[in-house]
Amino acid sequence: MSAARTKPRDRILAMLAMATVIVAWFLGYSRHAADLLPYLERALPEADRFESLSGDTWAGWTVDSRLAGYVQIGAADGYGGPLQMAVALDTGGTVIGITIIDQVETPTFIGKVLREGYPQALLGRSVGDPLLLGQDVDGISGATYTVSAMVENVRRTSRDIGESRLGLKVPAPHPRSLRFGWPEIMLIAMYLVGFLNLRYAWPGRAWLRWLSLLMGLVMIGFVLNQPLTLAFLNRLLLGFWPAWQEQLYWYLLVGGLLLFMLIDDRNVYCDSICPFGAAQECVGKIGGARRETDARVATRLKWAHRVLVWLAVVTALVLRHPSISSYEVFGALFDFTGSRVLFVLLGLVLLTSLVYRRPWCRYLCPITAFADLIRFLRSWGRDQWRRAR
Amino acid sequence: MFSSPFFWFLMGVVFVLVAAGARAWATSLGLRMTWWKWLLSAAWYGLLMLTVSMPMTLVGENESSAGMRVLAAMGLVTVILGVGLVRVLVRGRVRSA
Amino acid sequence: MASGEVKKWGVRALIPVVFLVVGGGLVLVEIGSNVREQLGADGEDLDAVLVKPPAVSLPDSLVESTVVDPELGEFGVRGK
Numbered sequence: 001m002s003a004a005r006t007k008p009r010d011r012i013l014a015m016l017a018m019a020t021v022i023v024a025w026f027l028g029y030s031r032h033a034a035d036l037l038p039y040l041e042r043a044l045p046e047a048d049r050f051e052s053l054s055g056d057t058w059a060g061w062t063v064d065s066r067l068a069g070y071v072q073i074g075a076a077d078g079y080g081g082p083l084q085m086a087v088a089l090d091t092g093g094t095v096i097g098i099t100i101i102d103q104v105e106t107p108t109f110i111g112k113v114l115r116e117g118y119p120q121a122l123l124g125r126s127v128g129d130p131l132l133l134g135q136d137v138d139g140i141s142g143a144t145y146t147v148s149a150m151v152e153n154v155r156r157t158s159r160d161i162g163e164s165r166l167g168l169k170v171p172a173p174h175p176r177s178l179r180f181g182w183p184e185i186m187l188i189a190m191y192l193v194g195f196l197n198l199r200y201a202w203p204g205r206a207w208l209r210w211l212s213l214l215m216g217l218v219m220i221g222f223v224l225n226q227p228l229t230l231a232f233l234n235r236l237l238l239g240f241w242p243a244w245q246e247q248l249y250w251y252l253l254v255g256g257l258l259l260f261m262l263i264d265d266r267n268v269y270c271d272s273i274c275p276f277g278a279a280q281e282c283v284g285k286i287g288g289a290r291r292e293t294d295a296r297v298a299t300r301l302k303w304a305h306r307v308l309v310w311l312a313v314v315t316a317l318v319l320r321h322p323s324i325s326s327y328e329v330f331g332a333l334f335d336f337t338g339s340r341v342l343f344v345l346l347g348l349v350l351l352t353s354l355v356y357r358r359p360w361c362r363y364l365c366p367i368t369a370f371a372d373l374i375r376f377l378r379s380w381g382r383d384q385w386r387r388a389r
Numbered sequence: 390m391f392s393s394p395f396f397w398f399l400m401g402v403v404f405v406l407v408a409a410g411a412r413a414w415a416t417s418l419g420l421r422m423t424w425w426k427w428l429l430s431a432a433w434y435g436l437l438m439l440t441v442s443m444p445m446t447l448v449g450e451n452e453s454s455a456g457m458r459v460l461a462a463m464g465l466v467t468v469i470l471g472v473g474l475v476r477v478l479v480r481g482r483v484r485s486a
Numbered sequence: 487m488a489s490g491e492v493k494k495w496g497v498r499a500l501i502p503v504v505f506l507v508v509g510g511g512l513v514l515v516e517i518g519s520n521v522r523e524q525l526g527a528d529g530e531d532l533d534a535v536l537v538k539p540p541a542v543s544l545p546d547s548l549v550e551s552t553v554v555d556p557e558l559g560e561f562g563v564r565g566k
Contacts, residue, residue, distance in 0.1 A: 107524070286470070286473035297499050305506065315521065326520070327516045
């Protein structure tokens, strides 16, 4: 089929896809908030009735009108989005009850956090405790953002209740410090080097690309276990934008992908940084994988790939849960965490990578589909611009 | 059985046969074997043995779930490295007329 | 070997088809199971994580000397 015939069809399909994503967003948004009383009762079971003191704070009273304690509902940024909790304090300022109201973390990781004893580990803390990860609270490897959100919830609510309801002296608020360390610096460097390497042909180009990929594999994959995932893109679409000071890494990851795609139509992330792409290429080198395309097969499969990713995005938007449709196998490879299905999928991808170059990227990866859409919209926009001029 | 010297004598015979058989097989396939190719082949063979023995030991210790996971993970690694080894061995082989 | 055209509908052309069918199926199974878990049809209901305060059990000798805080009622046994 000629380009002249496929272009209008592709444009219609792209518009349809984006329109349905917007509809899905509104559908998810219209689902009303849960009744909070059961959560208050779970957080402070000693109380028989609750008196609303403000929008998010209740006093719990026993049947003989004694004050059992206070409950406050708050939310903090987890990995997938806001993690909402009800935190109960007794009148001495000690945390006596915690319950999770709503969370949008990846199911495997929230399960890991719960099995490791959170948020129970925060019980018994008092208003005067620092409640800082790495100081008086231990983190959980691979689930830092989730635990951090729980700790921040408890810290904020306990200090607010302590100060405003109990008249206790509370430590000064923990300032939002800018998290800018070696991961962020490394990411910026990798994007710049990757972009320049793609743009300018020079003798050591292939060698530098391999170096960048291996660095991505080791550092972004195994050390940090923070590659770009569909969950983060869903998060942005849902409006759950995390505080940039604390999660600058994610903004750099997505921003770098978008920036170089928009200004120069080059997908630096997938080509030179993605740790799973690097893993596939390493296996491909061992097995002698070839890059080959049967145009008809490739075109049909491309659309099947896009439909799969579209379905995942729409599911996440309707359920307002960024990680619910996360199907990447990165956790299985880099952290040995994942469901049985994901491990089987990982095995399939790696075995196929022996004979076929980057099969995950070409036929299953949500980031590739997203990049294709950006590329398509950019090309369309440029055509319109040229026509207007 | 495993504490019997005769059993281990038989195991030794089996391994010698495997090594001799490997040599004969390499010759019949026209492979140009060098000392480091033999070393790689022996290392891969050792990995294969581990891939079988570790999970089976776990299964024997009533840890079948762990055993299957180790088998899946190590099995995948063994297959991938095995393919790589075949490519290395086959490179520059003398094809029979 | 440079990139080239694959033989028409040869075995090698089936590799991506099989990969997408099997892989796509696994992806759908994974999404489906996550959605089921979230909607509470089976598996752990995460919202039901009832974080009860640990039961305070003190040796008898200590219980007698512990002050029961009237404000906290029977729950207000301070071990510290």
